Amino acid sequence: MAGPVIFAERVDWHTRSLLAAVARHGGKARVISLTACGFAVGETAHGLLLPGFGDDLPAACFVRSVPAGTLEQVTARLGVLHALSALGVRVMNDARAIERCVDKSATTFLLARAGLPTPRTLVMEDRAAAQMLVDAAPGDTVLKPLFGAQGRGLARLAPKDALPGEADTGGVYYLQDFVAAPPCAPADGSHEDFRVFVVGGRAEAAMVRRGSSWITNIHQGATGIATAAVGALADLAVRAAAAVGAAYAGVDLIAGADGQLRVLEVNSMPAWRGLFDATGRNMADPLAAHLMAETVAA
CATH class of the missing domain: 3.30.470.20 (ATP-grasp fold, B domain)
Structure with missing residues (x-):
């Protein structure tokens, strides 16, 4: 196997920090975009198209980002990550974890199933039924996009406040009690x-x-x-x-x-620049240590 891969769209502060941290742990990572990857069944020994690898596989993979795209494009990119895991390559984080976290409803379900405290949450497609829940809530309700990050698209609604139309929510209403x-x-x-x-x-x-x-x-x-x-x-x-x-x-x-x-x-796939500014600790170091330890174990 070749060295580790960092799947990223650009060599920004995070990626540079990871490359340097991997080097400190004795590795040499390369940066590849998932948009350049695909499947090559019958063409490569492992059936994947990974630029610069040919019939080889990376020792491990770190997923910094999965670029946005059409449903087909995102599915294909996650498919590559699923395939790498199936081939025995350690992927951090793997496609299954990414899918569970991108879908907030799946995250909330799994948190509650694990016995972790999390706000009351209701997710549905019927706008009228969702409006009834907002109106009957014990306090304010937070409407979140099912797919979203960095605080974008959030709305705080009091009872009787009108929900936006389906076109503005992707046809899904993710409702969570506001935490006082x-x-x-x-x-x-x-x-x-x-x-x-x-x-x-x-x-x-x-x-x-x-x-x-x-x-x-x-x-x-x-x-x-x-x-x-x-x-x-x-x-x-x-x-x-x-x-x-x-x-x-x-x-x-x-x-x-x-x-x-x-x-x-x-x-x-969290960023950590704000955490670094607050604490002085660069998470690239523990991330690289964990990635390289897994690489050695493989």
């Missing part, structure tokens, strides 16, 4: 939640994300503040990553009015 702030919330009225970065079953770093909006993503203007990745925060994050089968993950949690933590989301 705990008694220890910031006195200035700002909002906060937590991001914990998990690698190989270990909570490596964490930050509080604090902002003036209830949408506390760093990309939406929130500020990251370092906090210890220990106790219930770390335990819930590690269990959440395990529930979706993720080798690494960015886990979002929030404290409710009762002071108890709840898991909101699990991100299977």
Whole structure:
């Protein structure tokens, strides 16, 4: 087998950090876009088209991003990741974990099935039925896009607020109870939640994300503040990553009015620049260590 591969669309700060970290662990990774990969059944020994590999396979693969595209394109790209796993190549994260995390309804189902605290969530296609649930909710409801990231497309609805049309939601209504702030919330009225970065079953770093909006993503203007990745925060994050089968993950949690933590989301291809700015720790190091350890074990 050849060296490891980083599937990424561009050599940005994250990719450069990973390449350098892999090199520090004695490896030499190459960057490939999943858009350049495909299937070559009857043409290559393994049946895949992987630029620069021919009949060889990578020792391991790190998935930094799966580019957006048509349903057919995304299916084919995930198919390549599925095939690599079937061929015995360690993929981090594999297609199954990515699919579970991209689909927020699947994530929430698996979190609850694993016994993890998560807000009440209802997902359906019928707009009239969804509107009835919003109107009957005990408080505000958060409408999320089923596929979405970085806090884009979120809406907070009070009972009787009208839901958007099906064209604006992809025909699916993902509804989650809004989590009210705990008694220890910031006195200035700002909002906060937590991001914990998990690698190989270990909570490596964490930050509080604090902002003036209830949408506390760093990309939406929130500020990251370092906090210890220990106790219930770390335990819930590690269990959440395990529930979706993720080798690494960015886990979002929030404290409710009762002071108890709840898991909101699990991100299977998380960025970590905001976490680095807050904590000074570059997650490329534990990621590369885990990737290279798996490569050696293979």
